[in-house]
Amino acid sequence: MQFLPRPTLLFCIGAVWLACVAKGGAAPAAPPADPSPLVQSYVNAVRKLNEEHARRPGKTNEDALKAKLPRAAAASLEKLLGLDASPAVLDGLSECAGAALDLDRTEDFDKIRRRLEATAPDRAKALGTTLSRPRFQLRGLRGLDARHLETFADVMDTVLAAYDDVFGFKEWSKVPGKKLRVRIHLEPKIEKPPHFAPELPFHSEIDFPVVDPEVFRSPTADGKFLFYGLCHELGHVIAMWGDARREEDHHTWAHYTGVTIVEHLAAKQPAPACLAQVKDRAWRSLEGERKRLSGHAPGLEDADATLALFIQIHDRVGPGAVGSAINHLDALDQRKRIGRVRYYTFDELRAGLLATVKDKKAKQAIVDLFAQAKTKPGQ
Numbered sequence: 001m002q003f004l005p006r007p008t009l010l011f012c013i014g015a016v017w018l019a020c021v022a023k024g025g026a027a028p029a030a031p032p033a034d035p036s037p038l039v040q041s042y043v044n045a046v047r048k049l050n051e052e053h054a055r056r057p058g059k060t061n062e063d064a065l066k067a068k069l070p071r072a073a074a075a076s077l078e079k080l081l082g083l084d085a086s087p088a089v090l091d092g093l094s095e096c097a098g099a100a101l102d103l104d105r106t107e108d109f110d111k112i113r114r115r116l117e118a119t120a121p122d123r124a125k126a127l128g129t130t131l132s133r134p135r136f137q138l139r140g141l142r143g144l145d146a147r148h149l150e151t152f153a154d155v156m157d158t159v160l161a162a163y164d165d166v167f168g169f170k171e172w173s174k175v176p177g178k179k180l181r182v183r184i185h186l187e188p189k190i191e192k193p194p195h196f197a198p199e200l201p202f203h204s205e206i207d208f209p210v211v212d213p214e215v216f217r218s219p220t221a222d223g224k225f226l227f228y229g230l231c232h233e234l235g236h237v238i239a240m241w242g243d244a245r246r247e248e249d250h251h252t253w254a255h256y257t258g259v260t261i262v263e264h265l266a267a268k269q270p271a272p273a274c275l276a277q278v279k280d281r282a283w284r285s286l287e288g289e290r291k292r293l294s295g296h297a298p299g300l301e302d303a304d305a306t307l308a309l310f311i312q313i314h315d316r317v318g319p320g321a322v323g324s325a326i327n328h329l330d331a332l333d334q335r336k337r338i339g340r341v342r343y344y345t346f347d348e349l350r351a352g353l354l355a356t357v358k359d360k361k362a363k364q365a366i367v368d369l370f371a372q373a374k375t376k377p378g379q
């Protein structure tokens with residue numbers, strides 16, 4: 001046995017004395033526990049996993065990734081859930097709820113939400129609801145419940161399956177393996193159309209307003225093409241064009257893929273039940289654009305010219321070839337990325353098509369189309 005050095009011994013005696021005083025007198029109320037180490041343990045573990053995955057995604061998908069959360073981080077969340085509800089604990093729970101969704105830990109999100117419902121219902125309401133399926137995660141805000149999200153999820157699965165059938169794009173989110181996110185919010189009136197939010201660090205997200213949570217209706221009573229909007233935004237998720245300053249496609253790529261998918265699903269037999277109230281094809285279709293642009297030469301100078309180019313590529317080699325070209329470029333992974341979002345150029349699309357289209361006549365058609373597009377005035 002060792003003797004303790006004197007200062008340590010004094011400290012121990014002092015501590016025993018203080019403990020006796022505390023026991024004997026009226027104990028002051030214990031200060032609320034500081035939840036920040038628990039919050040940081042969970043939030044940092046999520047961020048670390050996402051950062052490591054973004055650096056080297058390999059073949060890991062998000063369902064496998066979320067299972068890698070260290071036990072210590074999961075235990076920290078459990079401890080946090082058990083603390084008395086101080087403002088700091090409530091803030092910490094809200095922060096962890098956001099982190100949970102960053103890793104698709106929807107079970108953790110639901111636990112936090114239930115905990116907040118008991119003590120801070122307004123905070124629980126602000127968190128909203130969530131639903132995860134293999135390819136995407138939905139978040140419902142401003143009064144959308146899980147049942148409403150199921151309605152939207154069926155539409156989303158149907159649209160993604162149509163993209164598979166028509167184009168066959170392999171990689172959706174900007175970080176391979178991560179699920180797409182859709183943030184759906186109930187609004188009294190749609191002021192802003194759906195839009196792609198490319199700024200998030202680890203996944204691609206679409207912001208989507210709805211006015212009628214019970215049924216997916218499009219166009220809405222006031223003429224908003226929500227279904228076409230969803231198909232269009234997914235086109236942006238797949239590919240942006242040019243760079244941050246110059247939209248090389250004049251915003252026609254997402255329109256092209258959008259009307260193509262609207263038309264494909266409108267013709268599908270049997271008609272998907274979740275699209276019973278979708279009538280967009282009467283106003284938004286590839287056929288309509290083909291007619292409008294008949295005789296319009298393909299080019300790169302403006303929206304009609306680039307749309308004519310996409311439609312002529314579609315008609316000469318088929319949308320499956322367009323999908324294969326994009327997949328080929330993704331496999332090379334040499335095109336531009338801005339904030340991890342994939343940006344393409346028409347030169348790259350041409351190279352991708354020529355690398356993947358095998359038929360000689362189709363190959364020549366690609367060469368001729370791009371030569372025609374590039375020799376137009378202003379190119």
Ligand SMILES: [Zn+2]
Nearest residue numbers: 232236251254
């Ligand atoms: Zn757009």
